[in-house]
Amino acid sequence: MASILGVTAIHHAPNLDMYRRMGTPATATVSSSPSLSFADKSHFNSLKSLTSLSSSSSSSRRNLSGFSSSAIATPNSILSEEAFRSLDGFSKDSLDDNGLIDSEANSSLAFSDDDELAISKLGLPQRLSDALEKRGITQLFAIQRAVLVPALEGRDLIARAKTGTGKTLAFGIPIIKKITEDDELKSPRRRSRLPRVLVLTPTRELAKQVEKEIKESAPYLNTVCVYGGVSYVTQQSALSRGVDVVVGTPGRIIDLINGNSLNLGEVEYLVLDEADQMLAVGFEEDVEVILEKLPSQRQNMLFSATMPTWVKKLARKYLDNPLTIDLVGDQDEKLAEGIKLYAILTTATSKQTILRDLVTVYAKGGKTIVFTRTKRDADEVSLALANTITSEALHGDISQHQRERTLNGFRQGKFTVLVATDVASRGLDIPNVDLVIHYELPNDPETFVHRSGRTGRAGKEGTAILMFTNSQRRTVRSLERDVGCKFEFANPPGIEKVLESSAEQVVITLRGVHPESIEFFTPTAQKLIDEQGAGALAAALAQLSGFSRPPSSRSLINHEQGWVTLQLTRDPSYSRGFLSARSVTGFLSDVYSPAADEVGKIHLIADERINGAVFDLPEEIAKELLNKDLPEGNTLLKITKLPPLQDDGPPSDSYGRFSGRERSSRNSSRDRRGSRTSRGWGGSSRDSDDDGDLFSRNRGFRSNSSRGRNFKSSGDDWLIGGGSRRSSRSSSMDRFGGSCFNCGRMGHRASECPNN
Numbered sequence: 001m002a003s004i005l006g007v008t009a010i011h012h013a014p015n016l017d018m019y020r021r022m023g024t025p026a027t028a029t030v031s032s033s034p035s036l037s038f039a040d041k042s043h044f045n046s047l048k049s050l051t052s053l054s055s056s057s058s059s060s061r062r063n064l065s066g067f068s069s070s071a072i073a074t075p076n077s078i079l080s081e082e083a084f085r086s087l088d089g090f091s092k093d094s095l096d097d098n099g100l101i102d103s104e105a106n107s108s109l110a111f112s113d114d115d116e117l118a119i120s121k122l123g124l125p126q127r128l129s130d131a132l133e134k135r136g137i138t139q140l141f142a143i144q145r146a147v148l149v150p151a152l153e154g155r156d157l158i159a160r161a162k163t164g165t166g167k168t169l170a171f172g173i174p175i176i177k178k179i180t181e182d183d184e185l186k187s188p189r190r191r192s193r194l195p196r197v198l199v200l201t202p203t204r205e206l207a208k209q210v211e212k213e214i215k216e217s218a219p220y221l222n223t224v225c226v227y228g229g230v231s232y233v234t235q236q237s238a239l240s241r242g243v244d245v246v247v248g249t250p251g252r253i254i255d256l257i258n259g260n261s262l263n264l265g266e267v268e269y270l271v272l273d274e275a276d277q278m279l280a281v282g283f284e285e286d287v288e289v290i291l292e293k294l295p296s297q298r299q300n301m302l303f304s305a306t307m308p309t310w311v312k313k314l315a316r317k318y319l320d321n322p323l324t325i326d327l328v329g330d331q332d333e334k335l336a337e338g339i340k341l342y343a344i345l346t347t348a349t350s351k352q353t354i355l356r357d358l359v360t361v362y363a364k365g366g367k368t369i370v371f372t373r374t375k376r377d378a379d380e381v382s383l384a385l386a387n388t389i390t391s392e393a394l395h396g397d398i399s400q401h402q403r404e405r406t407l408n409g410f411r412q413g414k415f416t417v418l419v420a421t422d423v424a425s426r427g428l429d430i431p432n433v434d435l436v437i438h439y440e441l442p443n444d445p446e447t448f449v450h451r452s453g454r455t456g457r458a459g460k461e462g463t464a465i466l467m468f469t470n471s472q473r474r475t476v477r478s479l480e481r482d483v484g485c486k487f488e489f490a491n492p493p494g495i496e497k498v499l500e501s502s503a504e505q506v507v508i509t510l511r512g513v514h515p516e517s518i519e520f521f522t523p524t525a526q527k528l529i530d531e532q533g534a535g536a537l538a539a540a541l542a543q544l545s546g547f548s549r550p551p552s553s554r555s556l557i558n559h560e561q562g563w564v565t566l567q568l569t570r571d572p573s574y575s576r577g578f579l580s581a582r583s584v585t586g587f588l589s590d591v592y593s594p595a596a597d598e599v600g601k602i603h604l605i606a607d608e609r610i611n612g613a614v615f616d617l618p619e620e621i622a623k624e625l626l627n628k629d630l631p632e633g634n635t636l637l638k639i640t641k642l643p644p645l646q647d648d649g650p651p652s653d654s655y656g657r658f659s660g661r662e663r664s665s666r667n668s669s670r671d672r673r674g675s676r677t678s679r680g681w682g683g684s685s686r687d688s689d690d691d692g693d694l695f696s697r698n699r700g701f702r703s704n705s706s707r708g709r710n711f712k713s714s715g716d717d718w719l720i721g722g723g724s725r726r727s728s729r730s731s732s733m734d735r736f737g738g739s740c741f742n743c744g745r746m747g748h749r750a751s752e753c754p755n756n
């Protein structure tokens with residue numbers, strides 16, 4: 001593409017010497033041809049300033065802005081913490097337990113000069129620096145610092161920095177500076193001027209957000225956002241009034257070019273935001289069409305939190321001698337530092353119940369984004385949650401106007417849970433998202449990074465929870481390897497914890513009640529307290545928590561509602577041998593035969609001194625059973641905590657054991673998946689999301705498995721395990737998880753025994 005491989009334009013760069021003296025932070029892996037080295041001491045000092053900057057953020061003991069000591073790198077090698085330790089004034093004590101820079105401990109260090117990061121000292125056009133300061137942006141973040149000099153020098157760039165670390169302004173500040181200064185030289189500005197900047201994004205929501213960020217930073221420029229799903233007229237008329245910056249999604253941009261409403265013939269700066277997605281198969285063709293309309297002499301910048309190797313290779317086709325700025329590092333964790341990760345084992349049938357509990361316990365009243373793979377799931381999950389939690393769905397089948405209303409409502413806190421497909425996984429910057437839940441595993445490690453990165457932004461802390469089934473265990477492990485992260489494997493929250501968290505949230509809400517309203521209700525409250533004491537307030541809390549009726553019981557084994565877990569123990573002096581699954585079924589048959597028919601998988605207690613077993617029964621049957629007289633030496637209890645179980649039990653405190661029921665359900669899941677796999681990976685991806693403008697224009701979508709790494713190849717890993725006893729009633733052989741009383745083998749009842 002000769003037109004694309006033009007000579008890099010060197011634009012006006014007043015005060016460039018000043019920026020050059022600042023150099024580029026040593027933490028960046030900076031590579032280019034010829035290779036550049038920035039790993040000298042002055043750059044470490046710059047780094048220290050950058051980390052001290054971070055100490056002003058809300059979270060403590062965090063190294064901020066995309067820098068970690070382990071990510072420090074020269075062009076050719078990653079330097080260790082030793083490099084830090086050898087620096088003047090850097091105390092060993094200032095590394096935290098993880099070897100990361102302890103920003104609090106370092107705050108007393110005499111850093112070289114915080115001024116070099118101060119927006120007011122950068123020599124930016126006054127209008128730009130005023131607008132930034134008005135937004136509370138007073139110092140550069142690390143990626144902004146790393147990009148500033150080369151961007152002002154006119155270099156083509158490939159930049160990677162973690163989610164939420166300020167990549168938008170990393171390209172925004174130098175570009176705005178350059179066009180503002182150019183404008184100040186030329187006056188007056190032409191009314192019909194053509195855009196000088198083009199920013200391409202993969203989704204409409206992200207395009208709008210980037211537009212907003214640029215508009216707020218440079219209100220004096222004319223920035224126009226173009227994207228599909230809405231009328232052309234407004235966008236056409238905005239473009240006709242003369243424009244400086246166009247932000248948009250590829251499909252609508254091509255349509256506007258074809259309709260002669262958009263002329264990109266004067267573009268000097270091109271940015272591909274979420275570059276790896278923009279260059280993925282399905283998008284790349286459109287991007288190429290657009291690039292052909294641009295002048296060959298321009299500056300190109302590619303930004304993303306993820307840059308698989310194929311992107312860097314492919315990007316060279318479009319870029320001129322690009323400089324790579326990498327603040328992530330291949331060996332390091334790819335997630336932003338403040339994100340706490342949990343992995344929670346679920347089953348297909350208990351997933352929705354567990355999801356609600358997770359939101360209640362982990363979001364603590366903040367905002368949550370739940371990611372599903374398909375639009376239908378997004379709708380279903382949102383609907384299911386809506387009984388007790390305010391929730392809305394966001395995906396590509398929803399009209400653009402509604403999508404915008406939904407996102408605005410979420411930003412404004414009108415509802416607390418957004419259930420979305422991956423249309424919301426990239427770039428969206430929504431304040432106070434405390435929790436991200438991967439309701440289904442992401443398509444690939446990159447998507448995991450982006451989804452999780454909707455929380456823990458700009459130095460804040462957040463939580464991301466991966467829900468997985470037993471059959472997906474291997475994928476979770478490979479995710480840890482690919483992303484360089486560690487999950488804390490946890491059990492779904494117990495009902496007590498859910499009730500406690502609900503009550504805490506209600507208490508927080510109560511603090512917001514207006515004093516005049518309180519006055520109005522005080523006489524009644526006083527009367528209730530006199531009559532019922534604390535019970536009156538407890539009743540109000542229960543009602544407000546959504547638990548006016550006692551919560552339905554839950555299995556401790558698979559968390560299904562309406563089931564309870566019982567424990568049978570037998571005094572060894574009364575039994576002829578150890579308790580076995582077979583003898584438990586025999587016991588149930590003798591005491592109350594419906595219990596033997598309905599019992600789930602029987603798990604033996606690990607502690608051999610106890611001679612006991614646990615199993616699930618439907619609540620009503622369990623109640624009947626508990627009222628029966630038991631043969632001497634037997635004790636039957638409803639339990640609230642699982643004891644450690646023998647190897648084939650479900651995970652209790654340990655991670656990843658298979659249950660027989662789940663093992664058998666894998667086959668049926670494999671069959672279900674057959675049709676999906678036969679459509680190819682791209683097919684399933686397409687089904688799962690809309691990717692903004694592109695898919696809505698019904699463009700072809702091919703598999704990107706040749707480029708991106710995904711989890712598909714791990715076969716079973718994508719199965720949704722854990723079939724339901726209730727949902728698969730038609731096949732009792734499938735649903736019965738216990739052992740046969742007749743022959744002792746697993747998976748069928750005595751009445752169905754082939755040996756009968």
Ligand SMILES: Nc1ncnc2c1ncn2[C@@H]1O[C@H](COP(=O)(O)OP(=O)(O)OP(=O)(O)O)[C@@H](O)[C@H]1O
Nearest residue numbers: 137139140141163164165166167168305427429458
């Ligand atoms: N220098 C700064 N000082 C304070 N806040 C900043 C600064 N730069 C950016 N921010 C804020 O940080 C937040 C995250 O920025 P941004 O959305 O650009 O992150 P990102 O790196 O592009 O994330 P993602 O990879 O998810 O797209 C935004 O709210 C932005 O306004």
